Amino acid sequence: MTCESAAEPAWRSYGVRRRSTTAVRLRVSAALVAVTVLAVLLVPPLVRLDQQTVDLGSKLLPPGWAHPFGTDDLGRDLLLRCVYGLRISLLVGVAAALVATVIGTAVGATAGALGGWVDQGVMRVVDTIASVPHLLLGIFIVAMFRPGVWPVVVSVALTHWLSTARIVRAEVLSLRSRPYIDAAVSGGASRWRVAVRHLLPAVLPRAALAAVLMVPHAMWHESALSFLGLGLPTHMASLGNLVQGGRSSLLAGQWWPTLFPGLFIIVPTLAVAGLAGAWRERIDPRRRSELML
């Protein structure tokens, strides 16, 4: 390989091609997110199939026409169970991300707007909590409060608001020196009014982006807890519980009860990351668009 072909042209053609791949990626991601949301919203009410229907005569069937993902050890259709599992995982993920975003925005905005020792103190606390590994803290909280839906949501929310708080604080700090804030202050606006009317709306797009990106994280966290037997109760078949449930079949040699629930975690994660990457490129075009996870 000569150096000419290796250096400049590669970078240049990369730049040209990037635009088209970005568009393709955006469309694929949007389509996947749409399919996921539609499946989660529409399949349960429309399809008159009970995901709990036990049919021991057709247990552990490999993927085929009647059951595209096969059946589990009780003869339940895995595709249907995965859709229901995604529904539960997504619900928990969205709830946790919402709680975390509200906490993070409130803390970050307060720290950034007040500044001084409040800011220093709050950010030290954030640093301290951040030095406990997320999953470990989550496991500790769930262990103390016993597994259940709310402990899981709280455990995920309490470990995920830190990054939002940092992002919002940094944004508020950079906004504070803008002329329109000065204008509002010299116009006699109170601290509270400046924060709520001028700072918060400017910060929201970034907080919303962080919230969207947090949903896959929260799903991941929930499924890890559920997999360890510390998450949702087993009758709530979330994706993590499905993977855990497929474990015994896997050890007997049947791979499909484990494989498909995992794919149901990966695909939405990648799709959301692709969408969020495109969105970030729109609100912050200087930064190069990379998939964000």
Added chain:
Amino acid sequence: MNRLPWAAMARLAGRRLLFFVPVLLIVTFGVFAIAAASPFDPVKAYAGTAAFGSDARTLERLRENLGVDQPFTSRWWHWLTAALGGDLGQSSVMRQPVAQVIGERLVWSSLLCGAAFVVAVLTGTVLGVLAARRPGSALDRAVTSLTYSLEAAPVFWLALLAVWLFALRSGVLPAGGLTDTASEQVTFSQVAGHLVLPTGVLAVSQLPWFTLYVRQGVGDALAEDPVRGARARGVSERTVLLGHALRSGLLPVLTLVGSRVPELITGALLVESVFSWPGIAAATVEAAAAVDFPLLAALTTLATAAVLVGNLLADLLYGLFDPRVEFRDM
């Protein structure tokens, strides 16, 4: 290399170690506060099913003996002073002192994490360089897509699939544990064989970020003037890539390794559980399932300390490798 700035490094380390103290104090305090706010009752946990049959007087005495009637702040202080003396309490699920549990299991966790990190760094470097060599090429896209998919994949799921593929289908590797169940002694070859799968999975879970950082670092270095100059002088592509771009692109990434301890601990928690690896991460999960508070509190503190040490290591390496950074400023 020039003489290392030992004095400056020691000062930075000393300053950071002073900072560790309040962090660990707050974390342990928080752990006790969460436990106090939770419905968890140490007396019932201690008495087990016997609590149902015993009268209120006995339970009250037990409450007093365990010190549960005191506020959690004084219990925290009591635990802290005992912990400084090496007494971390008694683990109910392991039926031995917490300090002993940690002492026996820490070595296996360190072995697993260390091996996984080495594998991840080596593989990540190779993949990152291959991808960075021709950005936008088929190879680059393949590596990038693979890393993003791996990043999105749950570790425990990868671990289960690895067990299925390598232990059940082909039977080349053991599915879990430290040694074969029949074996009485812990021998080197046994441990090495059982180490392969957990190490591989943990390494794969750490691979994505490292590969992407190396790709970014080497890719940026390839676009810089020193590389262009080297190419203009007719230096071979191999030397340009490995001697110039990799050296300047990899060093900043290597310093990040210390700051990835939280992710490593998260991965270890899941991998050790799947493979029944007798490390402290698997013990954490067992302790959580049995609500073994003394063990959980100690392990949470230990993990936090590991994260802090990792961060310190990252800062020290960063200051060493980047001559523009002064230790005084950190």
